[in-house]
Amino acid sequence: MExxxxxxxxxxxxVIVAGTLYVISRGFFKEWAESRREGRSII
Amino acid sequence: xxxxxxxxLASGGLAMNERNxxxxxxADFYQLSGxxxxxxxVLFYGGTLLMSAFIGKKKENADGYMTAGNxxxxxxxxxxxxxxxxxxxxxxxxxxxxxTYGISGPIHYGLWGALMILFIYPFGRRIRAVAPKAHTxxxxxxxxxxxxxxxxLAGSNVVGSLISxxxxxxxxxxxxxxxxxxxxxxxxIAVAAGVLLYTLWSGFRASVLTDFAQVLAMLGAVVVIIPAxxxxxxxxxxxxxxxxxxxxxxxxxxxxxxxxxxxxxxxxAVLAYAIGNQTIAQRLFAVRxxxxxxxxxxxxxGYGATVIGVGMLGVMALYxxxxxxGGDLNNLIPQMASTxxxxxxxxxxxxxxxGALSSTxxxxxxxxxxIMMADVYGQTxxxxxxxxxxxxxxxxxxxxxxxAAALYFASGQMSILDLLVFVGALWGAxxxxxxxxxxxxxxxxxxxxxxxxxxxxxFLPVRFGWLPMDGAIGIVFDVISVVGIGVVLGLMAFGxxxxxxxxxxxxxxxxxxxxxxxxxxxxxxxxxxxxxxYAVSTVVCYLMSARSTMNFDFDTIKxxxxxxxxxxxATSTxxxxVAGHTAALK
Numbered sequence: 001m002e003x004x005x006x007x008x009x010x011x012x013x014x015v016i017v018a019g020t021l022y023v024i025s026r027g028f029f030k031e032w033a034e035s036r037r038e039g040r041s042i043i
Numbered sequence: 044x045x046x047x048x049x050x051x052l053a054s055g056g057l058a059m060n061e062r063n064x065x066x067x068x069x070a071d072f073y074q075l076s077g078x079x080x081x082x083x084x085v086l087f088y089g090g091t092l093l094m095s096a097f098i099g100k101k102k103e104n105a106d107g108y109m110t111a112g113n114x115x116x117x118x119x120x121x122x123x124x125x126x127x128x129x130x131x132x133x134x135x136x137x138x139x140x141x142x143t144y145g146i147s148g149p150i151h152y153g154l155w156g157a158l159m160i161l162f163i164y165p166f167g168r169r170i171r172a173v174a175p176k177a178h179t180x181x182x183x184x185x186x187x188x189x190x191x192x193x194x195x196l197a198g199s200n201v202v203g204s205l206i207s208x209x210x211x212x213x214x215x216x217x218x219x220x221x222x223x224x225x226x227x228x229x230x231x232i233a234v235a236a237g238v239l240l241y242t243l244w245s246g247f248r249a250s251v252l253t254d255f256a257q258v259l260a261m262l263g264a265v266v267v268i269i270p271a272x273x274x275x276x277x278x279x280x281x282x283x284x285x286x287x288x289x290x291x292x293x294x295x296x297x298x299x300x301x302x303x304x305x306x307x308x309x310x311x312a313v314l315a316y317a318i319g320n321q322t323i324a325q326r327l328f329a330v331r332x333x334x335x336x337x338x339x340x341x342x343x344x345g346y347g348a349t350v351i352g353v354g355m356l357g358v359m360a361l362y363x364x365x366x367x368x369g370g371d372l373n374n375l376i377p378q379m380a381s382t383x384x385x386x387x388x389x390x391x392x393x394x395x396x397x398g399a400l401s402s403t404x405x406x407x408x409x410x411x412x413x414i415m416m417a418d419v420y421g422q423t424x425x426x427x428x429x430x431x432x433x434x435x436x437x438x439x440x441x442x443x444x445x446x447a448a449a450l451y452f453a454s455g456q457m458s459i460l461d462l463l464v465f466v467g468a469l470w471g472a473x474x475x476x477x478x479x480x481x482x483x484x485x486x487x488x489x490x491x492x493x494x495x496x497x498x499x500x501x502f503l504p505v506r507f508g509w510l511p512m513d514g515a516i517g518i519v520f521d522v523i524s525v526v527g528i529g530v531v532l533g534l535m536a537f538g539x540x541x542x543x544x545x546x547x548x549x550x551x552x553x554x555x556x557x558x559x560x561x562x563x564x565x566x567x568x569x570x571x572x573x574x575x576x577y578a579v580s581t582v583v584c585y586l587m588s589a590r591s592t593m594n595f596d597f598d599t600i601k602x603x604x605x606x607x608x609x610x611x612x613a614t615s616t617x618x619x620x621v622a623g624h625t626a627a628l629k
Contacts, residue, residue, distance in 0.1 A: 007279045009146070010359070013352030014269045020345040021262040024125070028118030028255050043098050043111055043119060043248050 072221050072368070072381040075389060080223040083390055087397055088237030091256055095241040095249035105431040105608035108246035108438055109178040109413040110329045117337055119251055120330035124342035125349075126254035126402035127322050128160060129261060130207070131214035134353040134399060138379075139372040141357025144301035145293025149354025151306035157347030163317040164339035165538030167327045169481050171335065173597050176605045178417040180324040180477070185422055186603045187480050187595065188488035195495055196477070197418045199469045200321040204407040206463050208449040211400040211407070216453065218396050221377050222389065231453050234397070238404045239446045243439055247325060247409040250402075257402040262349055264395030268380070268388060269352050275383035276359055285362035293361065303567060311531055311573040312467065318477055319470030321410035322403075356380075411445045412438035421607055431608035464506065465499075471573050472498035475581040478534060483588065484595040490587035498580035505565070506572030517565040520575060524564045527574025529553030530581045 035042040075083075106112065115123075133156065140148035174183045181200070185193035212231045219230025242249050277284065292298045317323055330338050356379045360367075365382075368374040380392040416438045421429050476491040504510045505520055512520065533549025540548075564571050 003279045003282045006146070006282045007273075010273055010355045011270060013348045013355060014266045016344065016348035017262050017352055018266045020125075020341065020348060021259070021266065023341060024118055024122050024255075024258060024262075024345065026118070027116065028122060031116035031118050041098055043115065043252050 072377060073386065073389065074221075075223050075386065075393065077224045079390060080219065080225065080393070083393055084233055084237065084397070087260070087394055087401075088241065091237075091253040091401070092241040094253050094256060095245050098248055098252055099245045103245055103248075103435055105416065105429075105434040105438075106178070106606045107248055107608075108435055109409075109416060110325065111248045111251060113176065113329060113331075115251065115326075115330045115334075117331075117334045117341075119255055120326060120334065120338045121341040121345070122258040123251040123254035123329075123402075123406075124160065124323075124326050124338055125345035126258045126261065126398075127326065127406040128156070128342060128346045129349055129399050130211060130403035131218075131396050131400040132210060133350050134396065135214075135373050135376055137350045137354030138357030138360070138376045140301075140305050141354040142361050142367070142372060142375055143357075144298060144305055145289055145295070145361060146358055147296050147298050147301045148305065148357065149351045151301050151309065153347050153349075153351035153354060155306060155309035155312075156350060157343045159312075159314070159317045160323075160339050160346060161343040162314060162535050162538060163323070163327075164336055166318070166478060166481070167335050167339065168332075170324075170327060171332050173481055174328075174600045174604055175332070176601075177328050178325075178413050178421075178607075179321055179328075180318075181321075181414065181418045182422070182604060183600060184477070184480065184491075185418070186600050188486075188491050191492045192476070192480075192488060192495075193418060193422070195469065195473060195492070196319065196321075197414050199319060199466050199473070200410060200414055202462055203320065203466045203470075204322070204411045205445060205448060205452070206466065208404055208407040208411075208445060209452040211404040212449050212453040214400050215397060217373075218377065218393065221374075222381065222393055228454070231450065234400065234404070235446050235450055235453075238401050238408065239442060242405040242408050243442055246412055246438055246442075247329065250405040250409045251326070251329065253405065254402050257398040258345075260394050260398040261402075262345065264391045264398075265349050265352050268384065268392055268395065269355060271385075271388055272356060272359065272379055272383045276363055276379075281359065281362045285364055288362055288364045303570070308567070308570040308573060311527070311570055311577065312471065314474045314478075314531065314534055315467065315471040315573070318474050321414060322406040325406075325410055325413060408442045408445060412441040415441040417607070426603070426605065426607060429607045434607055468499055468502045468506065468572065468576055469495070471576040472502065472580040474534065474577065475530065476584045478537075479584060479588070481597075484597070485591050485593050486584065486588045486595075487591045487593050490584050490591065493587060494580040494584035497583050498576045501579045502572050502576040505575050506568055508568060512565040518561060520571060521561040521564045523578045524571050524574035525553050525557045525560050526582065527576070527578035528556045528560065530577045531574070 032042050104112070133152075137149045137152040140152040142148070144151065170177075170180070170183070174186075177183050179197070179200075181193045181196035184196055212235050215234030216227040216229075216231035219225050219233065220227040223230075225233075241253055286294070292300045326338075327335070353376065356376055360375050360379055365375075365378065368378050376396075377392075380389055384392060416434050420434055420437045424430075472495045476486065476494050480486045480491065501523075505512075510516050529549035529552050532552035533545040536548040537545035564574070
């Protein structure tokens with residue numbers, strides 16, 4: 001049981017990181033597409 | 044941040060690796076070939092240079108150079124907050140914490156660092172509401188109080204950013220020396236030149252845009268590297284085979300040793316770094332006002348998961364019974380990567396660290412240039428008389444001079460890292476006066492300045508053990524520290540729940556902590572020093588302000604702080620320039 005918990009404890013962080021990366025990337029590409037549609041710089 | 048990763052640097056950190064002969068331990072590490080490293084660095088810095096060229100303009104806007112026009116979207120600003128907050132040192136220190144304190148170690152490093160971002164967003168919203176067009180926090184303090192408070196914030200940030208820049212260059216040089224045939228000096232110069240090249244022309248705009256690519260590299264690498272090392276090192280079996288390598292404290296997720304030595308000093312430092320540091324303030328002034336909460340919450344999760352995840356390398360090293368090469372804990376992460384990763388993933392690891400240190404280094408350059416542009420040049424000649432072209436020149440020259448200075452410090456000519464503890468203490472002492480200055484109209488310049496100076500003067504003997512703490516003096520400082528606990532908890536609660544709950548939580552926190560803290564806390568000099576700085580600056584600032592007749596009108600800040608360069612073309616509709624650059628790239 002303890003081994004399983006420790007395994008989850010170590011491997012959960014890359015999963016959360018992947019989720020965060022997805023959220024940030026989705027936001028970035030959405031803004032990029034919007035700025036292209038509106039003919040302006042993203043920043 | 045007094046107790047946090049900066050303090051780790053001050054107490055040794057990466058700077059010591061080279062000086063103590065870290066590169067002599069190279070035999071313990073698998074090395075990438077020279078051409079592979081050159082290719083990786085060219086790809087990384089070439090890519091970021093290309094990105095910054097894409098948004099670069101022939102005629103940059105001075106305000107855009109500092110805050111990107113105050114309307115950054117969520118994706119870029121969340122990426123930028125995350126990338127800036129994560130630097131090479133946070134990864135190394137988290138792994139060190141895991142190796143030293145066991146399974147709870149990375150939590151006591153990464154969680155509090157992450158919460159730091161979360162706790163300031165309510166203050167961030169207030170700061171933006173009061174000063175929507177500001178470039179630096181020091182600039183706001185000048186209007187709110189005057190020159191002395193501005194100088195405290197600006198001065199501490201100049202030193203703080205130079206230290207951070209230096210340590211990032213050192214980290215890059217040390218890593219290149221470990222994992223390639225190149226020397227420390229060659230690595231430092233490659234990193235410094237790479238960062239300066241892509242940041243110099245467009246300043247903060249380049250910094251935040253390239254942060255997105257750096258976040259992709261860093262977070263993407265973490266997603267792959269942690270499981271790769273885990274399974275290569277034996278998977279779940281390592282926890283059974285290596286359980287005897289841990290002490291009972293290291294095996295305990297609720298270790299009091301880990302909390303008192305690692306976690307608690309961080310909690311005390313949570314607000315200090317976030318409030319005092321210009322790299323964070325700059326992003327606060329840049330993001331679109333309605334996106335502040337979303338951005339900060341995302342960055343909290345991103346930073347926390349990344350840094351805690353990398354810290355798991357230290358926990359794994361502990362279970363595996365791995366001894367750090369040369370006895371140096373800073374070698375742990377490269378050693379784990381070098382031992383368990385395929386050479387291709389080792390290249391990914393190199394890019395992860397280079398991405399982490401570059402994103403923070405470019406933020407430091409942008410912070411330094413903004414301070415020189417807005418607080419030195421802008422305030423000297425006045426907003427209406429400032430010449431945008433001269434201002435941009437000041438910013439770019441600052442970046443070049445700062446890079447040269449950091450190279451000088453990195454070469455070991457002068458140990459600037461020793462100043463770190465004072466910067467951290469100054470930021471800790473500034474927290475209450477700065478926050479109060481945005482909410483309470485009675486805070487005066489005299490109260491602000493005197494409270495910070497007195498807090499610093501009280502901090503020094505506690506932090507450096509100049510006084511015998513084993514008698515009544517120790518008890519007195521413990522009582523002051525308990526007040527500091529109340530102040531920290533109260534400030535955190537105030538941002539979210541308002542003054543009434545802040546007072547209740549502050550009082551309850553201090554009362555609950557008192558029986559445990561009085562008589563013991565002075566044994567933990569780092570923690571005690573931070574708490575004393577918080578307590579003294581708060582009490583002095585409160586007592587001096589409560590009696591004042593000042594009734595500051597916060598609208599004054601909006602009226603007096605605005606754009607230096609009203610040429611709007613550069614911040615939002617740079618179509619012609621972008622089109623030109625795009626064509627040039629094609």
